[in-house]
Amino acid sequence: MKKLCVIIRKERLNELFTMCFYILTKTFYTRLRNIHYFFSDKDGSYSDRCCKDLSLRTARIFFLLVNIIFLFPTPSGAHVKIRIFAGQVPSSVLFTVREGGYFMNCFSGGTYSLLTSESVLIAKHGKRIAVKKNGLSSFVCDSVLFSGVDEHAVFMLRVNTNNPVRQCYAGDLLCIPDLKTVVLVNMTDIESYIAGVVQAEGGPGKHAEYLKTQAVIARTYLYKYFNKHHTDRYNLCDNTHCQVFNGITGDTAIIASVEKTRGRVILAPDSTLIISAFHSNCGGETSPSGYVWLTDVIYLKGIKDPWCASSRNAQWRKSYSTEEWTSYLRKSGETTGLENISQMTCSQENRGYEYTAGNISLPFVKIRDDLGLRSAFFSIIVENDSVILVGRGYGHGVGLCQEGAMEMAKRGYDYREIIDFYYTGVIIADIVEAIQREEADNQYL
Numbered sequence: 001m002k003k004l005c006v007i008i009r010k011e012r013l014n015e016l017f018t019m020c021f022y023i024l025t026k027t028f029y030t031r032l033r034n035i036h037y038f039f040s041d042k043d044g045s046y047s048d049r050c051c052k053d054l055s056l057r058t059a060r061i062f063f064l065l066v067n068i069i070f071l072f073p074t075p076s077g078a079h080v081k082i083r084i085f086a087g088q089v090p091s092s093v094l095f096t097v098r099e100g101g102y103f104m105n106c107f108s109g110g111t112y113s114l115l116t117s118e119s120v121l122i123a124k125h126g127k128r129i130a131v132k133k134n135g136l137s138s139f140v141c142d143s144v145l146f147s148g149v150d151e152h153a154v155f156m157l158r159v160n161t162n163n164p165v166r167q168c169y170a171g172d173l174l175c176i177p178d179l180k181t182v183v184l185v186n187m188t189d190i191e192s193y194i195a196g197v198v199q200a201e202g203g204p205g206k207h208a209e210y211l212k213t214q215a216v217i218a219r220t221y222l223y224k225y226f227n228k229h230h231t232d233r234y235n236l237c238d239n240t241h242c243q244v245f246n247g248i249t250g251d252t253a254i255i256a257s258v259e260k261t262r263g264r265v266i267l268a269p270d271s272t273l274i275i276s277a278f279h280s281n282c283g284g285e286t287s288p289s290g291y292v293w294l295t296d297v298i299y300l301k302g303i304k305d306p307w308c309a310s311s312r313n314a315q316w317r318k319s320y321s322t323e324e325w326t327s328y329l330r331k332s333g334e335t336t337g338l339e340n341i342s343q344m345t346c347s348q349e350n351r352g353y354e355y356t357a358g359n360i361s362l363p364f365v366k367i368r369d370d371l372g373l374r375s376a377f378f379s380i381i382v383e384n385d386s387v388i389l390v391g392r393g394y395g396h397g398v399g400l401c402q403e404g405a406m407e408m409a410k411r412g413y414d415y416r417e418i419i420d421f422y423y424t425g426v427i428i429a430d431i432v433e434a435i436q437r438e439e440a441d442n443q444y445l
């Protein structure tokens with residue numbers, strides 16, 4: 001009889017019982033009859049709960065394998081929990097099975113099977129959840145878990161807000177009541193999630209090498225910030241606070257690009273996952289991270305970018321009357337020299353940190369934030385009664401320039417060369433290798 005041995009680190013028990021245990025039993029219970037657990041201390045020692053006959057060496061191999069396969073998120077068959085519709089407050093949600101079948105587990109209120117095209121209405125009801133299914137009387141329960149019968153199950157959600165939205169997801173869905181809303185958590189395969197992020201952040205119809213670049217960036221972000229919402233009991237949310245994810249994609253070019261870079265992530269020279277920042281267009285020069293976030297990062301330097309100058313977001317202009325401009329400066333704390341408007345010009349041939357004119361000094365990033373400008377990379381000219389900002393690029397300018405990367409891909413550069421160009425001195429590696437490197441480094445701490 002086959003046996004599955006699971007090593008559990010004691011300090012990760014909470015996480016296990018909320019995530020890993022469910023994944024393990026759901027995925028393997030039908031194939032493996034026995035699941036044996038080891039409980040490991042922080043220093044790697046462990047106590048055998050079930051398998052008395054295992055040798056120390058065998059147990060150590062199990063320890064390594066299971067740590068890599070199950071207790072860390074890995075590219076093969078691992079899952080992630082994403083809070084979906086995080087930026088909205090849905091009054092009710094219509095769940096419909098699109099492919100395969102689902103079990104609806106109500107706590108406590110029984111389990112029901114759902115076939116393709118069957119729908120269930122979920123609504124918040126006081127501190128609990130009301131459930132309405134065709135052919136069944138409405139009832140109230142504490143939470144609902146829609147669990148796919150296999151890995152191919154897909155569901156559609158229609159969220160009833162002022163602007164109703166329909167989106168499709170793979171995997172399972174947990175619905176929990178919370179203050180004014182129903183919290184919706186999608187537990188889904190990591191690579192399928194990455195494809196959805198590439199669709200949302202990179203867009204369809206792009207060159208394959210560019211899509212691969214976005215896939216590696218999205219995967220790096222996921223692993224780096226896997227515990228960003230740890231206290232909320234999910235991993236990431238689906239809006240710009242984390243990564244935009246509007247459900248699964250059927251775009252075959254995106255799916256292929258994700259598959260061809262499966263498990264690939266970007267590491268800094270010290271083998272840690274990088275902050276994979278990107279923006280729409282750098283205007284010809286990326287920004288050092290210190291200009292934007294006040295922290296210099298070794299791989300997020302300012303570099304000259306010859307690839308994005310003729311792209312859509314390369315240039316912009318915005319005009320203010322002299323009264324509007326001086327009024328803004330006054331609100332920003334500047335009090336002297338405002339009457340001499342002709343001295344308010346400035347030129348950013350190369351990216352600078354601060355706008356200085358007469359006695360005025362303001363960081364360009366602050367001006368961008370205050371006035372909602374497309375970028376902080378602009379010069380100022382004065383014409384008659386107008387102050388004109390002549391700008392370049394779109395976004396914060398740190399890290400990868402998307403329009404430059406698209407142009408590089410069109411000209412024959414592959415995703416590795418594109419990533420190397422925008423992130424200084426990085427390494428592209430497999431996530432399993434990255435974890436092993438990190439563990440090796442930690443042994444010396």
Ligand SMILES: [Zn+2]
Nearest residue numbers: 236237241242
């Ligand atoms: Zn978030």
Ligand SMILES: [Zn+2]
Nearest residue numbers: 282308401404
């Ligand atoms: Zn650029």
